[in-house]
Amino acid sequence: MxxxxxxxxxxxxxxxxxxxxxxxxxxxxxxxxxxxxxxxxxxxxRIDVLINNAGITGGAASAEELTGAEAALVLDTNAAGVVRVTTAFLPLLRASGAPAVVNVTSGLGSVALTRDPERIESKVIAPAYAASKAAVTMLTTQYAKAFGDVRFNAVDPGYTATDLNGRTGTQTVTEGTDAIVTLATEGPDAGTGRIIDRYGPLTW
Known part of the structure; x- marks a missing residue:
């Protein structure tokens, strides 16, 4: 590992x-x-599974004060970072018998979830972070279509207590990694181009 x-x-x-x-x-x-x-x-x-988990929220500026430079930093880390790492590690993935990529996205990048008043995602305003995670989800589905020999899936870990949110999340780290472990350990016939959380498939 x-x-x-x-x-x-x-x-x-x-x-x-x-x-x-x-x-x-x-x-x-x-x-x-x-x-x-x-x-x-x-x-x-070789590597059998690549997990793209790097992410930042960016500064605490309001939407009104958000600058292009701040947004670019978040998108560079969260979205372009997935591209850099995936491209660099593709040869190592292809050396595996059943290669898979797991991209960590967020419900904050979901149009459906951020418009659902019953979901916590609808209460959060984080333009750069949300846009970056929407990009991660789309990169996942695009890669899934582009590469027939590597499985690409995305996972929303949920509101997990980590340094990213100052440990305010309502889930433990174990609960937040359940779906990541599922995608990382499932069989080669499980499918590609999917987005899940710990409860099952997500609609985007």
């Missing part, structure tokens, strides 16, 4: 706790992504 992180100290600690090998990677930096792929190619030679 491999664990990638931008922060080397935190990444190594997390990898040690999980019994994983740490690989340093900054998804906003082409050279860092290429170096990470080369590291894995040299050490493991």
């Amino acid at each position: 491999l664990l990638g992180a931008r922060d080397a100290d935190r990444g190594r600690r997390a990898a040690a706790e999980l019994g994983a090998r740490f690989v340093q990677i900054d998804v906003t930096d082409d050279a860092s992504v290429a170096a990470a792929a080369a590291d894995v190619a040299s050490a493991e030679g």
